Amino acid sequence: MSSVQPIDLYARRISDEKQLSVMDGTSTGTDKRYRILHADYPDPDALRRLAGAIKDHTLQHLDTYLDAADRALTANGAQVHYAADAADARSVILAILRGHGVTRLTKSKSMAAEEIHLNRFLMDNGIECTESDLGEFIVQLDDDEPSHIVKPIIHKNRREIATTFQREGVADDYNDDPETITRRARVHLRGKYLAAGACITGANFVCADSGRLVLVTNEGNTRFGMAPVPVHIALVGIEKLVPRECDLAVFLNLLGRSATGQQLTVYTEFIAGPRAAGRPDGPEHMHVVFLDNGRSDILASDCREILRCIRCGACQNVCPVYRQASGHAYRSTYGGPVGAVLTPLLAGADFATYADLPKASSLCGACREVCPVDIPIPDLLLRLRHQAHREAVPSPGAVPMSPFAKLATSPSLWRTAMTMSKAMNHLPVQVAPIAPLRNWLGSRTLPESRGGEFRKWIKRHSNHS
Amino acid sequence: MSATHARPVGKRVLLMGTCLCDAFFDDVARATVEVLEHLGVEVLYPEDQTCCGQPAFNTGDWDASRQVARHCARVFVGDLPVIVPSGSCAAMHLHGNRLQFEQEPDDDIASLAARTWEVVDFIHNGLGVTRWPGRFDTPTRIAFHRSCHCRDTGTGAAARALLSSIAHAEVVPFGQAEQCCGFGGTFAVTFPHISAQMGSLKIDHIRDIQPDLLAGVDMSCLMHLDGLAAAQGRRVPHKHVVQILRDTLIS
Numbered sequence: 001m002s003s004v005q006p007i008d009l010y011a012r013r014i015s016d017e018k019q020l021s022v023m024d025g026t027s028t029g030t031d032k033r034y035r036i037l038h039a040d041y042p043d044p045d046a047l048r049r050l051a052g053a054i055k056d057h058t059l060q061h062l063d064t065y066l067d068a069a070d071r072a073l074t075a076n077g078a079q080v081h082y083a084a085d086a087a088d089a090r091s092v093i094l095a096i097l098r099g100h101g102v103t104r105l106t107k108s109k110s111m112a113a114e115e116i117h118l119n120r121f122l123m124d125n126g127i128e129c130t131e132s133d134l135g136e137f138i139v140q141l142d143d144d145e146p147s148h149i150v151k152p153i154i155h156k157n158r159r160e161i162a163t164t165f166q167r168e169g170v171a172d173d174y175n176d177d178p179e180t181i182t183r184r185a186r187v188h189l190r191g192k193y194l195a196a197g198a199c200i201t202g203a204n205f206v207c208a209d210s211g212r213l214v215l216v217t218n219e220g221n222t223r224f225g226m227a228p229v230p231v232h233i234a235l236v237g238i239e240k241l242v243p244r245e246c247d248l249a250v251f252l253n254l255l256g257r258s259a260t261g262q263q264l265t266v267y268t269e270f271i272a273g274p275r276a277a278g279r280p281d282g283p284e285h286m287h288v289v290f291l292d293n294g295r296s297d298i299l300a301s302d303c304r305e306i307l308r309c310i311r312c313g314a315c316q317n318v319c320p321v322y323r324q325a326s327g328h329a330y331r332s333t334y335g336g337p338v339g340a341v342l343t344p345l346l347a348g349a350d351f352a353t354y355a356d357l358p359k360a361s362s363l364c365g366a367c368r369e370v371c372p373v374d375i376p377i378p379d380l381l382l383r384l385r386h387q388a389h390r391e392a393v394p395s396p397g398a399v400p401m402s403p404f405a406k407l408a409t410s411p412s413l414w415r416t417a418m419t420m421s422k423a424m425n426h427l428p429v430q431v432a433p434i435a436p437l438r439n440w441l442g443s444r445t446l447p448e449s450r451g452g453e454f455r456k457w458i459k460r461h462s463n464h465s
Numbered sequence: 466m467s468a469t470h471a472r473p474v475g476k477r478v479l480l481m482g483t484c485l486c487d488a489f490f491d492d493v494a495r496a497t498v499e500v501l502e503h504l505g506v507e508v509l510y511p512e513d514q515t516c517c518g519q520p521a522f523n524t525g526d527w528d529a530s531r532q533v534a535r536h537c538a539r540v541f542v543g544d545l546p547v548i549v550p551s552g553s554c555a556a557m558h559l560h561g562n563r564l565q566f567e568q569e570p571d572d573d574i575a576s577l578a579a580r581t582w583e584v585v586d587f588i589h590n591g592l593g594v595t596r597w598p599g600r601f602d603t604p605t606r607i608a609f610h611r612s613c614h615c616r617d618t619g620t621g622a623a624a625r626a627l628l629s630s631i632a633h634a635e636v637v638p639f640g641q642a643e644q645c646c647g648f649g650g651t652f653a654v655t656f657p658h659i660s661a662q663m664g665s666l667k668i669d670h671i672r673d674i675q676p677d678l679l680a681g682v683d684m685s686c687l688m689h690l691d692g693l694a695a696a697q698g699r700r701v702p703h704k705h706v707v708q709i710l711r712d713t714l715i716s
């Protein structure tokens with residue numbers, strides 16, 4: 001097995017251009033978040049803890065709140081569906097679409113839809129599905145994968161986008177002016193909205209007390225998407241519930257600031273239900289599909305705190321490993337710290353395939369510091385590393401720790417080893433006893449060994465005083 | 466951290482020298498003793514000490530790390546404060562152990578957590594030293610690297626307060642201070658590329674402010690940064706905060 005971790009290898013091979021785009025986007029995001037939260041709140045950490053506590057409470061009583069939400073949604077006129085896993089969710093959605101005779105639809109940004117690979121599935125089943133979020137639209141044109149929760153094309157620059165537009169016929173000529181790009185996408189998408197028979201969205205929050213669904217965007221694409229169609233399908237992870245409408249005050253204030261450094265996203269939609277008496281706008285049919293797909297198992301695990309996540313991407317922005325490697329390095333829908341926890345958990349029986357992701361962290365804790373719902377991400381990474389070790393998943397470059405434990409629990413052996421380690425001073429790097437150590441020494445100089453010197457000193461010192 | 470007020474303070478302490486000082490940085494352990502003794506604190510050094518167990522803990526081999534942590538807790542048994550010249554080892558006692566002993570509570574482990582202080586935190590928040598009676602001969606610009614394990618402890622503010630109170634010292638902030646230096650123990654070994662990139666960025670930001678001295682509270686970070694900077698031919702003189710406190714003392 002290679003002595004290098006896959007994510008390190010990926011980072012080593014990433015193009016300078018892509019790395020620069022990611023580095024720029026993430027550090028700008030981190031600075032904006034910090035400035036606005038600290039400008040607007042005397043103690044943003046208290047707010048993060050409150051948000052975390054509300055989510056924690058919700059998760060502890062998730063069955064109760066899910067029932068309440070179901071009743072409220074039904075009373076509002078929506079139809080509620082449950083999907084145990086990705087395949088289930090895909091077929092529920094396909095059945096709804098077929099039931100309404102839909103052959104074309106638009107879809108706003110939804111991580112849950114990414115998670116179940118909905119697009120490809122619908123296309124394979126003859127349903128044209130157009131992404132209406134600008135970033136996701138570009139990802140779709142490029143047959144690429146989103147690399148960030150909030151900014152799916154953080155890894156691309158405008159020159160690449162202009163090239164794509166020209167190649168895919170969205171525009172007749174090359175123009176990389178951001179405003180022109182947006183305008184051209186808009187014209188193109190307008191036609192798609194009008195031709196669609198349904199709109200698929202995610203949901204940022206669902207209020208259990210009122211059944212109100214909350215969607216935030218900066219482009220108004222959910223509003224456009226829903227305006228002309230008779231059918232709205234919302235695919236919602238079961239962890240998206242909040243107990244009461246008034247709890248939104250905490251979450252909306254944190255979400256915009258944490259995600260994009262905005263006090264509030266440009267559009268915040270509150271959807272009370274399908275068109276009805278007194279609600280003259282919007283689709284006549286509203287379907288809410290609650291997605292489990294491993295979440296119940298996570299809830300029962302010792303990593304349940306990750307279900308508090310409101311998908312703001314702040315942990316990705318601040319993460320030094322994500323900045324170097326990009327979201328694609330994580331080989332899954334969710335990259336960065338949140339993905340390093342969520343992906344192996346969602347993988348279920350496939351845990352071993354993604355057991356390397358929780359290793360891709362120096363455990364620096366920057367993610368925990370910015371997370372708006374106060375998720376102790378480093379602790380969860382450590383728990384997953386422990387699980388990987390228990391399950392004896394092989395890990396590239398890993399050094400067995402039992403010799404270390406033996407040494408560190410035998411004081412006299414330890415003292416001898418310390419004194420002998422001075423021999424290392426005279427060894428050239430190339431003969432370092434283990435391959436991973438050679439990797440490390442490739443770019444660094446090791447300090448001179450002074451094993452045992454302090455012990456000698458303190459002995460003399462204590463004798464004199 | 467919530468433990469701050471409950472932890473014992475006293476004029477007799479146990480020193481945990483850390484494995485890194487045992488192997489490489491004897492002068493940092495020595496400076497810890499000298500600074501504490503200057504403050505009238507008697508320092509005891511239990512001979513059988515080895516390591517806190519963090520290297521194994523971070524890899525996920527908690528059987529190994531729990532053995533080492535238990536050994537450590539037995540060596541430092543008692544009711545005296547345990548002083549560590551490393552934010553990272555202190556965090557292992559204060560936090561890491563809590564995680565790995567969740568399912569098997571251990572009184573000695575809990576006691577160790579309740580008595581552990583990172584040394585600069587102890588001096589400032591434990592002993593109440595707010596100003597350091599030291600001076601540099603010439604104006605000295607200090608870049609202080611607040612290591613990641615001190616994100617939410619008293620150490621960062623303590624170090625800044627003490628360093629800036631030294632005559633002729635100026636603690637100068639540098640860019641992206643919240644970013645990790647890239648050491649992370651075994652992380653540096655299994656992710657050599659990313660680790661080195663992170664370190665190089667940190668060195669860029671530090672060098673941007675043209676400091677005379679780089680100060681830190683974890684020799685692991687400083688060793689990593691200096692090792693990288695040396696390989697790149699752009700070293701910055703560096704010291705642990707306790708070395709600076711000792712070296713600037715006006716005697």
Ligand code: SF4
Pocket residue numbers: 149308309310311312313314315316338367370371372373374375
């Ligand atoms: S884990 Fe926290 S910081 Fe990361 S995306 Fe989720 S809510 Fe945001």
